[in-house]
Amino acid sequence: xxxxxxxxxxxSIIISCLFILMVAGLAxxxxxxxxxxxxxxxxxxxxxxxxxxxxxxxxTGPGTNYRVFKSLPKGAxxxxxxxxxxWYEVKGSxxxxxxxYGKYLALSASSPNAAAPAPVPVxxxxxxxxxxxxxxxxxxxSSLTDVMKEIEKQYESEYPNxxxxxxxxxxGSLQQQxxxxxxxxxxxxxxxxxxxxxxxxNLIINETNKNLLKNGIVLVVPKTSxxxxxxxxxxxxxxxxxxxxxxxxxxxxxxxxxxxxxxWDSLKDKMVFAKNVRQVLAYVESGDxxxxxxxxxxxxxxxxxxxxxxxxxxxxTPVVYPAAVVKSSKQVDAxxxxxxxxxxxxxxxxxxxxxxxxxxK
Numbered sequence: 281x282x283x284x285x286x287x288x289x290x291x292s293i294i295i296s297c298l299f300i301l302m303v304a305g306l307a308x309x310x311x312x313x314x315x316x317x318x319x320x321x322x323x324x325x326x327x328x329x330x331x332x333x334x335x336x337x338x339x340t341g342p343g344t345n346y347r348v349f350k351s352l353p354k355g356a357x358x359x360x361x362x363x364x365x366x367w368y369e370v371k372g373s374x375x376x377x378x379x380x381y382g383k384y385l386a387l388s389a390s391s392p393n394a395a396a397p398a399p400v401p402v403x404x405x406x407x408x409x410x411x412x413x414x415x416x417x418x419x420x421x422s423s424l425t426d427v428m429k430e431i432e433k434q435y436e437s438e439y440p441n442x443x444x445x446x447x448x449x450x451x452g453s454l455q456q457q458x459x460x461x462x463x464x465x466x467x468x469x470x471x472x473x474x475x476x477x478x479x480x481x482n483l484i485i486n487e488t489n490k491n492l493l494k495n496g497i498v499l500v501v502p503k504t505s506x507x508x509x510x511x512x513x514x515x516x517x518x519x520x521x522x523x524x525x526x527x528x529x530x531x532x533x534x535x536x537x538x539x540x541x542x543x544w545d546s547l548k549d550k551m552v553f554a555k556n557v558r559q560v561l562a563y564v565e566s567g568d569x570x571x572x573x574x575x576x577x578x579x580x581x582x583x584x585x586x587x588x589x590x591x592x593x594x595x596x597t598p599v600v601y602p603a604a605v606v607k608s609s610k611q612v613d614a615x616x617x618x619x620x621x622x623x624x625x626x627x628x629x630x631x632x633x634x635x636x637x638x639x640x641k
Contacts, residue, residue, distance in 0.1 A: 321363075322360045322363065322368065322382075322385070322387060323360065323363070324360055324361060324362055324363075325359065325360065326359070326360040326387060326388075327357065327358070327359055327360075327387075327388035328357075328358050328359075328360060328368075328370070328385045328386060328387055328388055329355055329356065329357055329358065329385070329386050329388055330352045330353065330354050330355060330356040330358070330380075330384065330385065330386075331354065331384060331385060331386035332354050332384050333354065335351040335352060335353055335354070336351060336352045336354075336356075336380055336381075336384050337350075337351050337380070338350045338351065338352060338370075338372075338378035338379065338380055339378055339379045339380070340378060340379070341379055342364050342365060342367035342379050349378060350376075350378070352372065352380075356372065357372075357373065357388070358370040358371065358372055358380075358385070359371045359372075361377050363382070364379065366381060366382050366383070367379045367380065367381060367382060368380060368381075368382050368385060370385075412441065413441050413442075413443065414441060414442045414443070414611055414614045415442075415443045415445065415611070416442065416443070416444050416445065416465045416466065416611055416614055416615055416618060417444075417445045417447055417463050417464050417465050417466075418444055418445065418446050418447065418464075418465065418466045418468060418618070419447045419449075419454040419457065419458065419462075419464040419466070419467050419468065419606075420446060420447070420448055420454075420466075420467075420468040421448075421449075421450065421451045421454070421468060421469055421470035421529070421557075421601070422448050422449060422450055422470075422556035422557050422558045423470050423495070423530065423557050423558070423574075423575045423577060423578055424448070424468060424470070424601070425446075425448050425558060426581055426634060427577075427630055427631055427633075427634040427636065428446055428448070428468070429446065430630050430633075430634075431622070431627055431630055432444045432446060434626065434630070435618065435621060442614060442618075444618075447464065449555075449556060450470075450523065450524075450527050450528040450529070450555060450556040450557070451469040451470045451471055451473075451474040451527075451528070451529050452474055452524075452526065452527025452528060452529070453527060453555070453556075454467060454469070454474070455467075455469070455474040455477055455478060456527075458478060458483055458606060458608075459477075459478070459481065459483065461608070463608075464606045464608075464609070465605065465606055465609040465610075465611055465612075465614070465615040465618075466603060466604070466605055466606065466609075466615050466618060466619060467484065467603065467604055467606055468492075468601065468602075468603040468622075469529070469601060469602055469603070470495075470529040470530065470557075470575075470599075470601055471529035471532065471533075471599070471600070471601075472491070472600055472602055473529070473532070474529070475489060475602045475604060478604075478606075479604075482607065483606065483607055483608070484604040484605065484606055484607055485604060485605045485606075485607050485612070486604075488604045488605040488615075488616060488619055489602060489603075489604040490602065490603060490604070490619070490623065491600050491601070491602045491639045492601055492602065492603050492622060492623060492631075492638065492639060493600070493601035493631060493636045493637065493638060493639065494598065494599060494600055494601070494636065494637045494638070494639060495575045495576055495577055495599040495601065495635075495636060495637075496575065496576035496590060496591070496599060497530070497533045497534065497537060497573060497574075497575065497576070497590075497591040497595075497596055497599060498573070498574060498575070498576050498579050498587045498588075498589065498590050498591065499511055499514075499571055499572075499573055499587070499588045499589040499590075499591070500561070500564050500571065500572050500573075500574055500578075500579050500582075500585040500586065500587055500588065501564065501570065501571045501572075501585065501586060501588045502564060502565070502567055502570075502584065502585060502586075503583070503584050503585060503586050505570070505571075505586075505588075507570065508570060508571050508588050509588055509589070510588060510589040511537070511538075511541055511543065511589050511591075513588075514538075514543060514547055514550075514571060515543075515546070515547070516570075517547075517550055517569075517570040517571050518550065518570050519550060519551075519552055519563075519568065519569045519570055520547060520550045520551050520552070520569060520570065520571050520572065520573075521551075521552050521554055521559075521560040521563035521564055521568075521569035521571070521572035521573075522534045522535070522551055522552075522553060522554070522560060522572065522573050523553070523554050523555075523556060523557050523559075523560055523573075524553045524554065524555060525553075527555075528554065528555070528556055528557060529557075529599075530556075530557040530560065530573065530574060530575055530578075531553065531554075531557075531560075531573075533573075533591075533596045533597070533599060534573035536595060536596035536597060537573065537591045537595040537596050538573075540594070540595035540596070541595060552568075552569060557574050557575060557578055558578070560572040560573065560574050560578075561574050561578050561579075561582055561585065564584075564585050565582060565584040565585055571588065572585075573591075575599070576590070576635055577634055577635040577636055580634065580635040581634065600639070601636075603619055603622060604619075605619060
């Protein structure tokens with residue numbers, strides 16, 4: 281076959297260009313460093329990554345004569361579909377498969393063939409739920425005094441960066457304090473009346489308001505007393521202690537009971553009104569009162585009184601203890617976490633230990 285001089289020059293140029301393009305394509309797929317390491321044997325399903333200096337060409341089939349349809353950057357994650365000599369068919373995150381040269385791949389640590397990494401020491405998770413020191417003020421009803429003190433110790437032991445301050449008083453007094461702007465993060469009332477009053481004034485976070493506990497109402501007398509053995513015997517009493525009905529939930533429950541059994545009017549002159557239920561208990565323990573109306577949980581903690589009678593449930597509204605996060609709290613997240621703790625199993629065990637029953641969720 282005869283080629284003139286012009287044709288020979290053209291053919292030479294074409295061959296030179298093809299050679300340059302082939303070299304450039306291989307260079308584009310060159311691995312980091314001058315010497316590529318031997319390819320790691322991989323099987324279908326293995327996870328691998330692109331281990332090149334710049335990018336790796338993905339072809340429609342093995343070898344350099346197949347069309348390049350995309351390039352992958354270093355570190356791109358792939359899944360092995362099958363091996364074809366020194367080439368591997370791989371699939372990327374876009375689910376499209378193609379062929380790459382095996383020595384430009386590195387086996388991922390998650391693959392079964394990969395060498396197990398050295399164990400990393402596990403540091404126990406810190407018990408603190410929040411960063412920095414957190415102080416929470418809990419305004420809780422007096423009848424919760426003992427149980428909240430135990431929960432306070434347990435909570436602070438589990439979360440050392442949280443410090444609880446208990447503000448214990450009658451629910452009515454606590455309600456007034458919050459209304460007047462006293463600092464409080466969580467309100468734990470002995471009745472729904474006081475919680476509802478704060479809710480109506482938009483002073484609590486409504487979605488956090490939940491009923492946690494139930495209690496009972498009992499008549500207590502000094503341990504050695506034999507004079508009063510039931511509510512009917514209150515006519516024999518010289519002094520009867522009861523919480524102030526307008527501000528002390530236990531007093532309101534007591535008034536409900538005596539009104540229901542038609543004894544309130546006849547006994548009013550014998551009554552001494554206490555500022556909280558614990559003061560009622562103290563009057564009976566000291567003998568200053570012949571009898572008193574308290575919560576069942578209060579009677580349970582004292583070895584100086586005994587229960588003379590248990591009020592029938594129909595004689596008073598249900599004794600329910602709601603709790604909620606106060607809207608003015610500067611530690612809302614921490615207060616919510618405490619409320620969740622009070623709703624959980626660990627707190628439930630302590631509540632039941634002191635005679636409370638928990639509200640079913």
